[in-house]
Amino acid sequence: MSEFSVICFAESKSQLLELASYASKLSQGGPAQVIAILPAGTQAASEAEELFSYGATKVNVLETDCVTKAHADCLANHLSILAGPSQPLILLSSTKFGKEVGARLAQKLDAPLATECRALNLTEEGVVVERMVFSGNGISKERLLRLPAVVAIQPGAFTPERKNAVAGSVSSSKLECASKLITKEIKPKGTGSVKLENAERIVAIGRGLQKKEDLAIINELAGSIGAAVGCSRPVAADLGWLPDDRWIGLSGHKVSPKLYIAIGISGQVQHIAGMRDSKVVVAINKDSGAPIAQNSDYLVVGDLYVIVPALTKAIRTGGSGA
């Protein structure tokens, strides 16, 4: 594929580093430009430096509150103006917001769009992507026939690699919000809000828990190993025992911790879609035939009300407590 540029946009800096790093390796010698769109903030100067050391060649610092207001239409408009006639490849994060921006952007540019991507190759025939399909149970290889093209990459699909820092150029833009949406109120997340995508250890709880108060034993176990607490969808969406930012799966967060402990979770495909990239999975379930058994490295069969406190005690006492 002849000379091309890549524009990268993600709501979080860690995801933007992933995209910039991946973009910089897309062709021999790298693309003509890797332009990272960085939401403005007090750390913008140092974050721009960091982006250069991960492969960005240009950083566009964007003054906007459209990211926090989730005004995908404004951001899509801005990205389409930046793309101009240059026919770039545009990389986004395959988050709920990223996919919303991507769909609007593809429509504006009349460009092909691929979401839930885990790999990407540039060939003479076009952009070949590997997308997760069927709740993450299959991989579909698809070819986007032309540039510009919009590709949304799953967070955590690549590990960003630091290069020798090469100074790039920094520009800034101001995005006047022209959304037809009116943000009535922004409610801050609860004080315990966590970024599950970044967690190295996760203790996740499902409907095997009988009542909200019993979350105490789950929190204790998580605390003993420095883990974040996540859950299956019913625990957040139906029961409301944990906030939405803890729910893992197809319609929730996609995580890839080193250790994932699934407690009282049956392991339906929609849940597995969010945690299948975990390095080591330990399941605690009273049913040895639960589907989670097929997706675990270790299965502890038994009552979580017996096993979880015993495990916490053993960890706290260095193995002598159970």
Ligand SMILES: Cc1cc2nc3c(=O)[nH]c(=O)nc-3n(C[C@H](O)[C@H](O)[C@H](O)COP(=O)(O)OP(=O)(O)OC[C@H]3O[C@@H](n4cnc5c(N)ncnc54)[C@H](O)[C@@H]3O)c2cc1C
């Ligand atoms: C479009 C769509 C999107 C969805 N997206 C998601 C998603 O993103 N994330 C998600 O999680 N789900 C999602 N779901 C729901 C999903 O299909 C399952 O219903 C859900 O994951 C089940 O949650 P669970 O495992 O906690 O509950 P259950 O399936 O009820 O499983 C509870 C488990 O706990 C075990 N158990 C019970 N008591 C004990 C005990 N005392 N000790 C030990 N084990 C015990 C049981 O053996 C059982 O295996 C989605 C569904 C649809 C249709």
